[in-house]
Amino acid sequence: MTLSLFDQFSSPSYLGIPLILIALSLPWVLFPAPSTRWLNNRMLTLQGWFIARFTNQLFLPLNVGGHKWAPLLASLMIFLLTLNMLGLMPYTFTPTTQLSLNMGLAVPLWLATVIIGMRNQPTHALGHFLPEGTPTPLIPVLIIIETISLFIRPLALGVRLTANLTAGHLLIHLISSAAFVLMPMMPTVALLTAILLLMLTLLEVAVAMIQAYVFILLLSLYLQENV
Template structure:
């Protein structure tokens, strides 16, 4: 039976029960919990350093009012990095390759930033829809365009994360399939494709982290506009 390359993105099912919930719960079990001791081990120190550096870079352009979102952004960043990275392991499932899940992350956070802007500064939030000194004939067109650009933001967030991870997984599967086929036929070419596969795997590890950072960074920029 010939399987499709897209079968790897199907939600795994065991005895008729979807395992997506297990895939979403597992990353939280892998992170060590800081003990009550004064001195932590190297793993905990590295984890704390990573979180502190990330939050420092993320909250730098935000107003003090946006610092209340630090815990939410930090948790979302760590969660997305974990899901993206664990999906690169063999015989695993990457939940963030599902557009529905990514939209479930993007829409509530984007809507929260928009509602916060409408509550705190309604005039400024509505003024973004129509730039100042706009000619009269262009007013209806600009209102439609700016409103569409506002509502397309969560879709862009979800599609960006889904497309980047899906493309990387497909490339890895295509090159690995070519490597297995070329081993008995052309060992030299197979060695080159194996090196390319190794380099692509390293690139995908970087993409898994960068895409999680970009997702949270764009949310912070949306929040900055509404503070």
């Protein structure tokens, strides 16, 4: 039972070849490429409107120096959103349930924001470790706490995305299994369980979108402190 429950989170392979590269490259195939025409179709227009609105909302509080991150973070937002949504389809694999992948995205981007802060404004970046007006006996303790909070940021980014998606997939798997088991014995309870499964699926769709947005939003907040 344990193997069948957690088997959905293992990286798929066919004939010994890992298929995670196909799962990672599939979202880019689904999006239409921009055209040079004056008038685009509805899909391209909707895609451009969404990217423009998201970028405007995300980078509005940032300084001008952080606006150069707009293409990277907007592309990452669409990539994570598509991966999370495709993972809710039957017989699919969600790469963002793998902590290694999420940490591979979180650590380099967080480290880039820290390096930018240390390079452009080292005094301001180091000032976060010791707030102004701190009593002298508390200085070593605050420096240790702020250092730990700085290095725990990428772990929080990766674990948050992994834990939310993994928990949602596990709940969907458990409730759907319960509905199939209860169908021949108690049809009424099975129907109520199926309704609960539908509501949980809608909630998981919302979680998939929100977690992709939260990942990028936290990265933009870290960037805002260093530009």
